[in-house]
Amino acid sequence: MDDVTRALEDAHRREWAFVLAATVRVAGDLDLAEECAQEAYVSALAAWQRDGVPRSPGAWLTTAARHKALDALRRASTLRRKLPLLVEPVEADATGRAADQVLDAADGGVPDDRLRLLFTCCHPALAPEAQVALTLRLVCGVPTPDVARAFLVPEATMAARITRAKKKIQGARIPYRVPAAAELPERLDSVLTVVHLLFSTGHTAPSGDALVRDDLCERAVDLARTVVALLPAEPEARGLLGLLLLTHARRHARTDPEGRLVLLEDQDRGRWDPVLVSLGLKLTAEALTAGPAPGRFALQAAIAGVHAAAPTFAGTQWDRVVGLYDRLLAVWDSPVVALNRAAAVAFLPAPDGGPEVALAAVDALAADARLAGYPYLPAARADLLRRLGRSEEAATAYSESLELTQNAAEQAFLAGRLAAVRVSGAFADRSPSIHS
Known part of the structure; x- marks a missing residue:
């Protein structure tokens, strides 16, 4: 790889979001801005080979992309003037700006255009999967085929998802800005x-090897x-x-050299x-x-910090972990948080904790519809049953979790545990679903 190619790849990794975000401000359209940013990177390959890599690659690319956007807008304006009027012109608002103009060019004290782009991609009007896909594509500059591979869907499916998200931004007139102070939280x-x-x-990849x-x-x-x-x-x-x-x-400690899952206790x-x-x-x-x-x-x-600060798994301050989960549940009523709290309770001394107390909490969560199909619920239950010596029930729970799990590393771990409880009863290891 020559120096120019290396510099261009580095500029794509480091500067893409800045280049695209600055170009959107000129283009007024996400698709046009993306096209112009891509063209700027293509132009840079020849220009930098001829003239050398500029001192500020990001600034060079931003200037080139913005110029391309301005040229495209001028050509479009000229074409509209010269062609017969086939449709009614778009109405303008009191400021003279088109009513369907998506992008708000007002500064409002915003520190960086990248933040505008990020808030636009993550607007609550978009579905969560669209927010993630658009963020990867526009903010991170990940090619659509790679975004599709990341979420294990066909490229055409992901391309359609991204296109729909862009159209939703256009159709809903989602503004290209950072929210006001009252909206920010x-x-x-x-x-x-x-x-x-x-x-x-x-x-923890949802599926794959x-x-x-x-x-x-x-x-x-x-x-x-x-x-x-x-x-x-x-x-x-x-x-x-x-x-x-x-x-x-x-x-690096979560898997062994063969890619097998290593639990937190054994890391x-x-x-x-x-x-x-x-x-x-x-x-x-x-x-x-x-x-x-x-x-x-x-x-x-803070919970992750308690685990990180513990010298050993046995030395973990489980009372602090449970207390932090209590505070977390007070601000975020999530059944997954409650499940993780139950797993932590299993390591507290009786009568406040232990596997039996934790199992009662896990069983109570089984009625929560939000955890339907969640593989870590039966996995946590299986581990607690195994530790209590209830091998037959543990095997049933392991089987249920195995049916719901698609990641190969987790499947292999669960299959090993299932075989173990069937043969010799409970072991002393922990569930792979919690604290791994």
């Missing part, structure tokens, strides 16, 4: 939720860093980044990334103390 939560969902999809999709995790971490850089005063943004870093720090903590752990703990502490009450991402980061 709700809208910021949508952005952080999309980033967290993207990371979760990579942390590999447990972890590092590419998705890295992109989610990069997005979280971007949000913190653009909104440094938002504690929940810091909390999310802290959570992702603390979780991602364990990635070699020497393989955890100490730099990510240190930074994650720092960000978490800042998020917990920055406001009157920590939000759901800061509290999840």
Whole structure:
């Protein structure tokens, strides 16, 4: 790979969102802006080979893309003037701007166009899967075929999903702006939720052979860093980044050399990334103390921090973990949070905890329709039954979880546990679904 190609690939990875976001401001249309940004990168290959790599590749690409957008708008304007009028002109509002103009060019003190782009992609009017797909495509610059592969759908399906999302932005006249102060908490939560969902999809892939999709995790971490850089005063943004870093720090220890799942109890903590752990703990502490009450991402980061700070699994402060889950449930009534709390209760001493107390909590959650088809509910139940010596019931629960699980690494683990309880009863390991 020559220096120009290497520089261009680096500029795509680092600058794509900035180039596209700045071009949208000129183009007034997501499709046109994306096309012009892509053309700018193509033009750069020949220009940089001829003239050398510029000192600021991002600025060069942004200027080129904006010029291409302006040229396209001029050509379109000329064409409209010269062709017969086949349709009625679009009405303009009091400012002279077209009524169907999607993009709000007012600055409003916004620090960076990338933030506008991110909030547009994560607008609550879009379906969650569309938000994630659009964020990957436009903010991260991931090609549509790669987005499709990430979510295991045909390329045509993903292309249609992205196109529909763009049309929804156009049709609903979703403004290209950062929300006003009164709107920010709700809208910021949508952005952080999309980033967290993207990371979760990579942390434990829903299907496929590999447990972890590092590419998705890295992109989610990069997005979280971007949000913190653009909104440094938002504690929940810091909390999310802290959570992702603390979780991602364990990635190398979560599987063995053959790709088999390694539970948290059995992980070699020497393989955890100490730099990510240190930074994650720092960000978490800042998020917990920055406001009157920590939000759901800061509290999840705090739970991850307790695990990261424990010298061994046995040395984990489970009372603190359970207490943090109680605080988390108070701000986020999620059955998945309640399930994780039950798993933590299993490690408390009696009479407040232990497998039997935890099993009662898990069984109570089975009636929650939101957990229907959730494979980690029967997996957690199977582990508790196994630890209580109820092997036949544990085998049934393991079988149920196995039927619902599509990731090969998790399937192999569950199949091994199922065989073990059938042969020799309960073992002492932990469930793969919780704290792994």
